[in-house]
Every structure is written in C-alpha cells, then in structure tokens.
Amino acid sequence: MNAPLTAKDFATDQEVRWCPGCGDYAILKCMQKTMADIGADPDNTVFVSGIGCSSRFPYYMNTYGFHTIHGRAPAFATGLKLANPALDVWVVTGDGDGLSIGGNHLLHVIRRNVNLQILLFNNEIYGLTKGQYSPTSRLGTRSPTSPTGSIDAPLAPGAFALGAGAKFIARGIDTDAKKLAPVLKAAQEFNGAAFVEIFQNCIVYNKDVFESFVGKKTAKETQIHVVHGQPLLFADGTKGLKLNTATLALEVVGVGELNGDGAPVNGVPKSDILVHDETNAVIAQMLLTLQSDNYPMPLGVIYRAPAPSYNDAFWAHHPTQGKRTGKVADALRKGSVWKKA
Amino acid sequence: MGKITPESQSVVVRFAGDSGDGVQLLGAQFAESSALAGADFSTFPDFPAEIRAPVGTTFGVSAFQINLGARRISTAGDEPDVLVAFNPAALKVNLPLLRKGALIILNTDAFTARNFSKAHISADPRETGELDGYQVIDIDMSTQTLEAVKPLGLSKSDAEQSKNFWALGAVLWMFGRARAPIEEWTRKKFAKKPQILDGNLAALNAGHAFAETAEISAEIPQFVIGKAPMQAGEYRTITGAEALALGLAAAGELANRDIIFCSYPITPASPVLHHLARMGELGVATFQAEDEIAACCAAIGASFGGKIGVTSSSGPGIALKTEAIGLAMSAELPLVIVNSQRGGPSTGLPTKTEQSDLYQAVYGRNADAPLPVIATAGPGDCFDAAIEATRIAVRHMTPVFLLTDGYIANAAGPWALPDMEDFEPILSNTPPVINGDATSEPTAVKRAIWSRDPSSYGRPWTAPGMPGLAHRIGGLEKDIATGDISYDADNHQAMSELRARKVEAVADFIPDQDVEQGETKGPVAVVGWGSTHGAIWRAVHDVREQGYDVAQIHLRYLSPLPKNLGRLLSSYDKVILPEMNMGQCATLLRDKLGLEVIQLNKVSGQPFKIAEIVDVIKESYPAKAKRLKKAAE
Numbered sequence: 007m008n009a010p011l012t013a014k015d016f017a018t019d020q021e022v023r024w025c026p027g028c029g030d031y032a033i034l035k036c037m038q039k040t041m042a043d044i045g046a047d048p049d050n051t052v053f054v055s056g057i058g059c060s061s062r063f064p065y066y067m068n069t070y071g072f073h074t075i076h077g078r079a080p081a082f083a084t085g086l087k088l089a090n091p092a093l094d095v096w097v098v099t100g101d102g103d104g105l106s107i108g109g110n111h112l113l114h115v116i117r118r119n120v121n122l123q124i125l126l127f128n129n130e131i132y133g134l135t136k137g138q139y140s141p142t143s144r145l146g147t148r149s150p151t152s153p154t155g156s157i158d159a160p161l162a163p164g165a166f167a168l169g170a171g172a173k174f175i176a177r178g179i180d181t182d183a184k185k186l187a188p189v190l191k192a193a194q195e196f197n198g199a200a201f202v203e204i205f206q207n208c209i210v211y212n213k214d215v216f217e218s219f220v221g222k223k224t225a226k227e228t229q230i231h232v233v234h235g236q237p238l239l240f241a242d243g244t245k246g247l248k249l250n251t252a253t254l255a256l257e258v259v260g261v262g263e264l265n266g267d268g269a270p271v272n273g274v275p276k277s278d279i280l281v282h283d284e285t286n287a288v289i290a291q292m293l294l295t296l297q298s299d300n301y302p303m304p305l306g307v308i309y310r311a312p313a314p315s316y317n318d319a320f321w322a323h324h325p326t327q328g329k330r331t332g333k334v335a336d337a338l339r340k341g342s343v344w345k346k347a
Numbered sequence: 348m349g350k351i352t353p354e355s356q357s358v359v360v361r362f363a364g365d366s367g368d369g370v371q372l373l374g375a376q377f378a379e380s381s382a383l384a385g386a387d388f389s390t391f392p393d394f395p396a397e398i399r400a401p402v403g404t405t406f407g408v409s410a411f412q413i414n415l416g417a418r419r420i421s422t423a424g425d426e427p428d429v430l431v432a433f434n435p436a437a438l439k440v441n442l443p444l445l446r447k448g449a450l451i452i453l454n455t456d457a458f459t460a461r462n463f464s465k466a467h468i469s470a471d472p473r474e475t476g477e478l479d480g481y482q483v484i485d486i487d488m489s490t491q492t493l494e495a496v497k498p499l500g501l502s503k504s505d506a507e508q509s510k511n512f513w514a515l516g517a518v519l520w521m522f523g524r525a526r527a528p529i530e531e532w533t534r535k536k537f538a539k540k541p542q543i544l545d546g547n548l549a550a551l552n553a554g555h556a557f558a559e560t561a562e563i564s565a566e567i568p569q570f571v572i573g574k575a576p577m578q579a580g581e582y583r584t585i586t587g588a589e590a591l592a593l594g595l596a597a598a599g600e601l602a603n604r605d606i607i608f609c610s611y612p613i614t615p616a617s618p619v620l621h622h623l624a625r626m627g628e629l630g631v632a633t634f635q636a637e638d639e640i641a642a643c644c645a646a647i648g649a650s651f652g653g654k655i656g657v658t659s660s661s662g663p664g665i666a667l668k669t670e671a672i673g674l675a676m677s678a679e680l681p682l683v684i685v686n687s688q689r690g691g692p693s694t695g696l697p698t699k700t701e702q703s704d705l706y707q708a709v710y711g712r713n714a715d716a717p718l719p720v721i722a723t724a725g726p727g728d729c730f731d732a733a734i735e736a737t738r739i740a741v742r743h744m745t746p747v748f749l750l751t752d753g754y755i756a757n758a759a760g761p762w763a764l765p766d767m768e769d770f771e772p773i774l775s776n777t778p779p780v781i782n783g784d785a786t787s788e789p790t791a792v793k794r795a796i797w798s799r800d801p802s803s804y805g806r807p808w809t810a811p812g813m814p815g816l817a818h819r820i821g822g823l824e825k826d827i828a829t830g831d832i833s834y835d836a837d838n839h840q841a842m843s844e845l846r847a848r849k850v851e852a853v854a855d856f857i858p859d860q861d862v863e864q865g866e867t868k869g870p871v872a873v874v875g876w877g878s879t880h881g882a883i884w885r886a887v888h889d890v891r892e893q894g895y896d897v898a899q900i901h902l903r904y905l906s907p908l909p910k911n912l913g914r915l916l917s918s919y920d921k922v923i924l925p926e927m928n929m930g931q932c933a934t935l936l937r938d939k940l941g942l943e944v945i946q947l948n949k950v951s952g953q954p955f956k957i958a959e960i961v962d963v964i965k966e967s968y969p970a971k972a973k974r975l976k977k978a979a980e
Contacts, residue, residue: 018819019789020831052811054648064819065832068789070811072651073821074644075674081641085648085656086811088634089607093652093811111644114637320634325627330605332628334597335767342528343583343764344383 013039016048018068024059029180029206033127034066036183040190041069051094054083056103059134060127060206063098077108080115083122084316091317094194095122101142102132105161109141117171119198121315123190126163126201127180129208130215137211149211164294167201168287168309174200175290175309179220180207185231185305192307198315205303219303230302232293234310237279240302246279247301249292256280256292258301284310357416358570359424360518363441364433364454366409367399369511374411375759376515376532380524381415382584382761385574388415389881391423391954392757396614396697403457403465405436415522417573421881421888423758425956431514433457433488436466442477450482450568452517454510456489484566486557488513495553496546505543509550516554522570526555578763585762587726587755591685592622594733596629598683599655601734602741602773607649609634609642610659614697615753616687619659643668643684650680651820653810655737659685661753662704663694666711672746673712676846678820679799679806681740681747681775683733688752690952699952700754702877703928708748709906709935715843717850719743720906722750724880727762729755732903734770741775742856743849744805750905752927754954755878775808776800778816793818793829803856804849853907860909864888865898868918870972871964874944876902876932879925879955886960894974897964905935913940921945921967925960 016038024030041051051069055061057076064071070093074082079097087095097115104112104126115124131149132138139149139156142163146155167175174196178186186204193200205216219228230240230247238247239261248259261279262270270276283289290309296302321328360377364370371392378390391412400407414424426446432438434457445451458471472478473485492510493503512533519526530548537544561567585593599606608631610620624633636642639660646656658668665686675682688704690696708720719739723732729751736749779795796818799806809816818830826833827841864887865872875883880901887899898919902908916922916936925947926932936942947963949955 048817049814050812051817064821067819068817070817071819071821072648072678073819073823074647075670075822078640078644078671081636081644082648082651084636084641085607085609085634085645085650086652087648088632088645089605089649089652089654089656090810090812110637111641114641320632324632325625328605328627328632330600330628330630333767334593334600334629337596337626337629338583338593338764339581341583342379342383342532343581344385345581346385346577346579 010045011042011048013042016041016046016068018066020065022066023062025210027209028059029129029208030059030063030127032181032183033125033186033204033206034063036186037067037190039183040187041067043187044191044194046094050092051096052086053096053098054079054086055098056108057134058100058103058132059208060098060100061103077103077106078111079103080108080111080124084115084118084120087120087122087317088320091121091321097122097124099124099126101126101128101130101140101163105141105163105166113170116167116199116201118316119171119173119313121197121199121317123193123200123202126203127206128163128203129206129212130160131208131212133208133211162295163203164201164308165291168290168294172201172309173198173311173313174307175294176200176202176307177205177303177305178202179205179216179305181220189306192310196310196312197318198313219298228298228302230304232282232284232304232306232308234282234284234307237276237281239279246276248274248278249280256296256301284308287311355570355572356418357414357420357424358429358572359412359414359427359446360429360431361410361412361427361441361444362431362514363408363410363437364511365400365402365437366395366397366407367402368409368433369508370409370411370433373511373515374413376529377518377524378413378759379532379584380519380529381413381522381572382582383528384524386415386417386572387420387575387577388413388760389420389423390759391754394698401465403434403436403462405440405466408437408440410437410441415572417575419575420760421885422954422957425958431518433510433514434466435462435468435472438472439466439468445481447480448482450484451478452484452486454488455485456487486517491553491557492550495549499542499545499549501542501546506546508543509546512547512550513554516551516556517558517567520555520558520569521567522572526551577761581764582761583764584759585726586618586757586759587723587729587751588618588687588757589622590726590762591619591723591729591733591751591756592626594730595623595657595683595737596626596631597730597767597770598734598737598773599630600767601770602655602737602775605630605632605654606657607632607634607646607654608657608659609636609645609649611636611639611642611664613639613661613664615689615756616659616661616664616685618756619685619687639664639667640671643671647671647675647680647682650675650682651678651810653808653812655681655683655741657683657685659687661687661689661697662691662707665704665707669712672718673714673716674822675746676716676718677822679744681744681808683736683740683747683749685749685751687756688750690950696952698753700752700878700954701927701950701952702750702752702879703931703950704750705905705928705931705935708750715847717847718746718748718906719850719853720748720750721904722877722902723755724877724901724903726755726758726760730765734773735903738773739853739856741773741808742805743803743853744776744808745849750877752878776805778807778809778813790829792816793831797828797830802852804845804852851907854910857904857909859911860900860902860915862915863899863901864891865896867898867915869896869898870920870969871896871923871967872898872900872916872919872921873923873925873960873964874900874902874916875925876905877926879927882955882957882960883925885957886964889957890961890964891975895964895968896973896975897968902932905932908939913942916940916942920969920972923947923963923967925949925955925963927955
C-alpha cells in the first residue's frame with residue numbers, strides 16, 4: 007500500500023458544477039477530508055444519489071459512485087448493499103429527492119436499518135428545477151409554484167426518520183466542518199441506517215434560510231451541540247434545556263451561578279438540566295421537533311440505538327446464509343420425477 | 348362430437364367451485380396422478396381475482412381445467428368433456444364452455460334455493476331442461492364427505508373442507524389412477540395438521556370407494572387414457588412460474604454469479620418470487636421491496652454490485668419500473684425484467700391472461716431506448732428462456748425483457764428434465780486489469796471501463812470492490828470513451844447510435860428462425876409468439892393431417908427479430924398471426940419487416956381455442972393451393 011490517502015485523493019478530475027457559494031462545496035470538502043481521516047478505501051466506498059443538486063455529489067468523489075434516478079437512491083443502495091455487504095455505502099439526497107418523490111424509499115431503507123449512511127442535504131427548496139417550494143419549506147414560502155406563499159405544512163426530516171424507526175439520527179451544518187466531520191464519522195461507524203440531516207444553504211433560491219441559527223456570531227445562543235451523557239447546555243453553559251414535567255416539553259432555562267453556599271443564583275441548578283441520552287427516543291423526539299425561533303437548534307448525534315442491520319439479518323436468514331450449496335441439476339429432480347423408457 | 352369413449356385420445360376435465368373449495372389443489376393432484384400414469388397433459392387454472400369471494404356467487408367461481416391424452420397435448424383443451432361442479436354458480440358459469448354431451452358431475456348438496464339465489468338462478472337447472480343433451484350425475488358430495496369423516500370428530504366446517512379430496516378420490520377411480528402417490532403427497536402436505544390430514548385421507552378413500560361401487564350400476568363411467576408417446580428421459584410436472592424460477596437459478600449457476608431477485612407482490616407474477624425464495628441453496632436471494640420501483644432499482648443496484656439483478660412483475664408494475672429500466676440501459680448494466688402479462692389496461696383482469704405488453708416491452712420507454720425482448724412459449728420453455736434472457740443481459744450489458752403470461756405462469760404440463768451439461772456457461776466481459784490504486788491515471792481507468800466488446804457492444808462488468816477501478820456511473824449522458832458526463836451534441840448522437848446498434852447486435856448471436864411444422868415456403872404460415880404456441884401447434888398439426896399445406900413458426904426473439912425472419916415470412920403467400928391482444932406483434936412485423944399479416948386477435952382473458960385458429964387457417968387458405976398428399980406428423 008502506498009502512502010495514506012489525503013483529502014485530495016478523494017477528489018475527481020471532474021469540474022464541480024454547483025453555484026459559486028453553494029453549501030454543497032463545504033460538505034464535499036468535509037467529506038473528502040473525513041474519508042482521508044478515517045482511512046477509507048476508495049475501491050470499497052460507494053456514493054449513491056438520486057436527482058437534484060445534492061445528487062451530483064458522487065461525480066466529485068473519487069470512489070465508486072452511482073447517480074441514479076429521482077428519489078430512488080435508497081433502493082439502489084439497498085440492492086447494492088445486499089449484493090456486496092462489505093461495501094461502505096453512502097446515500098446522498100436532498101429534501102425534495104428524499105422526502106418528496108423518494109419519501110417511500112427513505113421510509114423503508116430507514117425502517118429496515120440497512121447498514122449505510124444517508125446524508126440529506128436540506129435547503130428547504132428545489133434548487134435544480136429553479137426554486138419551487140419543497141416538503142421542508144416553511145409555511146408561506148413564496149416560490150414560482152407558490153406565488154402567494156406555500157400552504158403545505160413542512161416536514162421535520164429528523165422526526166420523519168425517527169417515526170420511520172431510525173436507529174441513528176444526527177444533524178450538522180454545511181459550513182461547520184469542525185462539527186460536521188465527527189457526525190459523518192459517527193454515521194459511518196454505525197451498523198445500520200445512519201440518517202444525517204445537513205442544513206445546506208442554497209444561495210440562489212433560499213439564501214440564508216437557516217441564518218437564525220447558523221450565523222457564527224450568534225451560534226452560541228442559537229445552537230445546542232448534544233453529547234451523550236452530558237447535560238443539554240448551550241450559551242457557554244449559561245443556558246440549558248429542562249424538562250417541564252407538567253407539559254412534557256423542553257424549556258430553555260438559565261443556569262444559575264453558584265453562590266458561596268452552593269445555591270444557584272439567577273437560574274436553575276445545573277442538575278435540573280436534562281442529561282442527553284442518545285438511546286432515548288422520547289428525548290430524540292423532543293429535540294428533533296424543537297422550533298428554532300424559540301429554541302437553540304439541536305446538532306450532533308441526537309439518537310443512536312443500535313439494532314441488527316438489515317443486510318446482516320438478510321444473509322443470516324437466507325436459507326444457506328448466502329452460500330451456493332446446491333446444484334440446479336439436483337433441484338430439478340426434487341419432488342415427483344418419473345422416467346420414460 | 349358425441350360421448351367420450353374408451354378409445355378417446357384425450358379428455359378435457361374441468362373442476363369448478365367456490366374459491367375456497369380447494370379446486371386448484373384437486374386439479375393439481377389429478378394432474379400429478381395423470382403424469383405418473385404416463386399421460387401427456389396440460390392444465391389451466393382459471394380463478395377469480397377475489398381471494399374468497401362471497402360463497403356461492405358466480406364471480407367467486409374458481410376452476411381448474413386439464414386436458415390429458417395418450418397423444419401429444421399442447422393446450423388445456425377447447426371444450427371440457429367432463430365438468431365437476433361443486434355448486435350451482437360453478438355450473439352456471441361453466442356450462443357454456445362444455446362440449447355438447449359432456450359429462451357433468453354435480454354436488455347436489457349445494458343445489459339449494461339459497462345457492463340458486465346467490466347465483467341469480469331462478470330455477471333448478473336440473474329441472475329446466477338446460478342440461479338436456481348432457482350426461483348428468485347427481486352426487487350428494489358434501490353429505491358423503493361428512494359421513495366419511497364423521498368418526499374423526501372434526502367440526503362440520505372442517506369436515507366439509509375435505510370434499511375436494513372426496514371428489515379427487517372419485518376421479519382417480521374414474522381414470523384408473525393410483526391413489527398411493529396422492530396419499531403420500533397428502534401426508535406430507537398436511538403433516539402438521541393431523542386432524543385435517545385424517546379427514547382428507549378418509550374423504551379421498553370414500554370418494555374412490557363410492558365411484559367404484561356406483562360403477563356396479565354403471566352410473567359413473569370409467570375412462571382409459573393410456574400412456575402418451577414421449578421421448579425417453581426423466582420427467583416432472585412443472586408450472587411456468589416454477590420453471591422460470593429454476594431457469595433463473597440455472598442462469599446464475601451457468602454465470603457463476605448469485606441471482607438477486609427483487610420483486611413486489613403482484614398477480615400473476617408473485618409465484619416466481621415464492622419459488623425463488625425457497626431456492627437459496629442455488630445461489631439465489633430474494634428481496635421483497637416496498638414497491639415496484641424499488642424492486643427494479645434494488646435489482647439494478649445488485650447488478651451494479653456484480654450480482655445478477657432480476658426484477659419481475661406484471662404490466663402495471665412494469666410501467667412503474669420503466670424509468671429505472673432506462674437508467675440500467677443508459678448505465679450499461681445487466682438486468683432481467685420478467686413480465687407475467689395479464690389482462691389490461693390499468694388494473695384490468697389481474698387473474699386472466701393476455702399478451703398485451705409487447706408494445707410496452709419493445710417501445711415503452713422515454714427517449715430512444717431499445718432493449719432486447721424475448722418471450723417464452725410454455726411452462727417448461729420458461730427454463731430455457733430465463734437462461735437465454737440472462738445470457739443476453741450479461742453478454743451485451745443491457746436490461747432484457749422476458750415476456751411470459753398468466754396462462755404460462757400457472758399452467759402445468761410434463762417437462763422433460765434438461766441436462767445442465769447441455770448449456771454453455773454464461774460469460775461476462777472481463778474487467779480490465781489495472782495495476783494501480785486511487786492515484787492511477789484516471790483517464791486510463793475510465794477508458795478501460797468503457798471499452799466495449801466490438802461484436803456485442805457489451806462493456807466489462809466492473810463492480811465496486813474491484814481494486815483500482817473506482818468510477819462513477821449514472822443516467823446523465825456520458826462520453827462514449829471515458830464515461831464522463833457529456834452534453835456534447837456529436838457524442839449524444841454517437842451514444843444513441845451505439846445503444847441501437849447494441850440491440851441490433853443481439854441478432855448476430857441468436858439462431859435463425861426455424862419452422863416448427865411444415866415447409867420453409869408455401870401457401871400459409873401461422874406465426875405466433877408466447878403462450879399461443881400450444882394452440883397453434885395443435886391447430887397446424889390438425890389441418891396438416893387434413894391436407895392443408897400450412898407451416899408453424901413460433902418467435903422467441905421479438906427484439907431484435909432473427910435476421911432471416913423477413914425473408915422466411917415473405918416466402919409464404921399468407922401469414923396468419925394469432926395473438927392475445929389487438930395486434931401488437933402484427934404492428935411489430937409491419938414496423939420491422941414491412942410485412943402485412945392476417946390478424947387473429949383475442950382479448951377475452953382466455954387462451955385461444957384450437958378451433959378458433961383452425962377456422963381462420965381454413966378461411967384464409969387459398970382455394971387453388973395444393974393439398975398435402977399424405978397425413979403429416
């Protein structure tokens with residue numbers, strides 16, 4: 007084996023054709039670096055995508071890749087993973103591709119828990135078809151197909167995944183490679199369908215739609231990076247999420263500074279802050295449905311509850327565990343065979 | 348034709364009852380007994396779309412027809428000679444199908460006012476004169492069955508469920524068939540339900556004894572159908588669905604690659620999935636996808652992964668797969684698409700047969716997207732057709748349509764077991780050897796991956812996991828040499844021509860069209876494709892015996908057509924083309940060969956009758972054409 011591969015080795019000779027300033031560039035760069043960091047084998051890695059801006063991704067990764075048809079990438083990836091379970095398979099999709107035309111396949115690849123990574127680039131708009139509203143667009147989104155504002159209630163991708171039975175749900179931001187890279191690594195390590203929603207800025211059709219929480223200056227106040235076993239704190243530990251046991255909902259509370267007696271001042275004691283348990287689906291549900299205008303945006307690995315993967319179970323339940331043990335010539339003669347002299 | 352006599356060469360028997368009466372099991376076991384006795388036969392299960400339609404209604408009638416003979420049997424028979432009807436609805440639905448003078452055996456216990464009303468029958472047909480001219484035997488089958496199983500202490504409803512076995516016992520006696528193999532089968536089938544097993548065996552024996560005893564009064568006739576002349580060898584009974592499943596497994600064995608069969612349940616295609624799900628030891632894995640589209644996509648994903656991806660459905664499901672099929676074609680990946688055709692359009696007649704998806708297979712995709720299309724001619728032929736479809740897919744790196752239909756899928760007949768040694772291995776184009784890694788010169792890798800075989804235009808079958816060959820494929824138009832995305836005008840022209848040439852090139856690898864009966868020129872040829880084979884064979888055989896100089900030509904390859912077909916068909920004065928659609932193959936021949944045919948189109952959901960084809964041959968036969976001197980075989 008030659009020297010370890012670098013991020014550059016994972017780039018192809020193809021000219022990248024996203025709009026200048028598109029969040030996809032940052033995700034691509036982060037992915038190429040992550041590949042190098044985890045020592046990925048390009049010959050054993052496959053990116054499978056559907057249709058849309060995000061789905062051009064495989065052309066720019068120097069691994070195996072398959073740019074398929076609209077919404078169906080999870081189905082192609084499932085067949086591929088069954089054919090060769092040793093492959094490391096990544097599905098790249100968008101909010102339109104994955105949640106609109108391909109909603110059914112996303113649902114099923116998740117509930118089956120096929121061992122692959124699903125990266126859903128959510129920009130809350132159709133980019134490649136020039137700016138129509140998508141299933142994640144907020145109510146009232148004005149677009150060529152909703153000139154008076156969209157009336158479709160938007161879908162929360164994470165909550166959709168959880169409802170579909172996802173065992174791994176994480177979130178990241180396109181331009182925050184420092185936080186996105188560990189999420190990608192965790193997804194890759196997970197033996198099952200790892201669903202990652204990446205907030206991706208479409209600078210042409212939905213510019214800065216996530217500005218309320220991605221802005222670097224205010225990020226401390228508007229983002230909460232969840233860590234398993236740690237209290238749900240943000241704003242440098244001055245604020246946190248507390249479970250209101252009366253409403254069964256999370257609320258933002260100030261964390262009091264301890265005075266000389268050890269009592270909190272101007273806030274609740276730190277022990278009141280809910281401790282993140284990534285195996286707890288109820289906590290995941292609450293985090294995944296927080297409304298960003300009143301709450302910080304939960305990011306990182308929000309839910310991780312390992313369960314047998316579909317591809318493992320598929321071959322374990324196969325009559326001969328995938329081994330060719332019989333001959334057709336014998337199979338033809340099973341049952342009632344008679345001879346004519 | 349009059350009564351069936353002991354000298355009859357063949358007899359057509361039809362069983363009919365409610366969907367829940369076990370008519371299909373009864374028919375299949377009777378077929379099995381005939382097979383073991385050396386008769387040739389062909390079966391036709393004819394069941395409703397409803398699983399358990401309301402009891403006693405005409406739309407809930409399920410039937411099973413079998414033609415058995417001491418001569419070659421090529422269809423399930425035009426008109427039944429014997430009908431076993433379990434209720435008035437079954438009699439009402441099936442009476443019009445019978446040969447005048449047929450023997451009708453009725454379960455009189457079901458001939459009640461309540462059942463007449465359910466079947467919308469105003470008066471007992473046994474008293475209205477409708478059955479005049481038929482030989483009717485009344486038997487209180489339900490009562491007899493209940494009596495027989497009484498000592499076993501089964502509930503009345505469980506006990507009555509055994510009446511199909513009672514009827515089976517009676518017909519086994521009528522045809523002098525051995526009971527032992529059927530008893531053995533029953534023991535295996537119901538091993539886990541000992542009470543039901545005992546009930547069924549008791550009913551079987553009681554029915555047999557009843558018929559034998561009744562014979563003393565000459566009430567129940569006995570038929571003698573001897574052994575049919577068949578070539579020496581090993582035989583078994585097989586349905587089209589099972590032969591197709593085995594054929595796919597055999598293709599995998601010949602290619603030394605696993606089959607990944609991805610499908611979604613649909614009538615009448617599901618039995619192929621059921622059979623393959625139990626063939627794991629043959630290198631087969633099955634995936635029941637969430638929908639038709641996913642099934643096709645998963646199969647393509649498997650092919651991309653280096654396994655033989657196969658998807659299967661019926662017309663409506665194939666329509667959903669269409670976009671994905673275009674991708675497999677564009678990405679130059681092998682894929683076998685099995686279409687078990689049924690009556691349409693839309694949901695149509697799910698359980699009835701038709702050949703109306705030929706346009707869909709040949710022409711039915713967006714843009715210029717030609718694909719090879721082949722058809723199977725009968726149950727046993729499905730085995731060979733599945734191997735051939737896979738061979739073309741792998742050699743040319745293309746999706747291939749394999750057309751079968753509901754009739755073939757469910758019909759059964761004796762099948763001479765093939766010798767696996769007779770089949771050539773299925774070879775794929777070898778991936779290029781690249782001594783390098785991810786840092787190798789990319790263009791050299793790409794050119795190697797897209798270096799197509801000059802005769803088949805198949806590219807090397809590369810798959811993820813192969814070292815040094817990492818590359819990207821997709822549905823965007825690609826450069827003909829490097830596979831990179833290309834919107835270049837000349838390149839798209841070249842790629843479109845390449846895709847057309849690839850399908851044309853299949854014709855270089857397939858045999859010339861042969862003539863199955865008759866001469867290579869003459870006054871009339873009957874051309875067919877698919878499941879019409881049996882009816883056409885018998886019709887041509889019969890008219891040739893009557894001196895008509897008629898040839899039979901049956902097409903396996905529909906796209907591309909065999910190279911000699913145009914010349915061959917032009918050497919006949921008239922070409923008759925019977926098909927179970929409104930003229931789709933006729934259009935194809937007009938399109939590809941500029942040839943006009945005499946169309947015989949039937950879209951009743953039922954297979955052709957031999958007589959229907961015979962009539963058209965005789966009507967079309969030129970008055971001045973010579974007659975054959977001696978009877979032909």
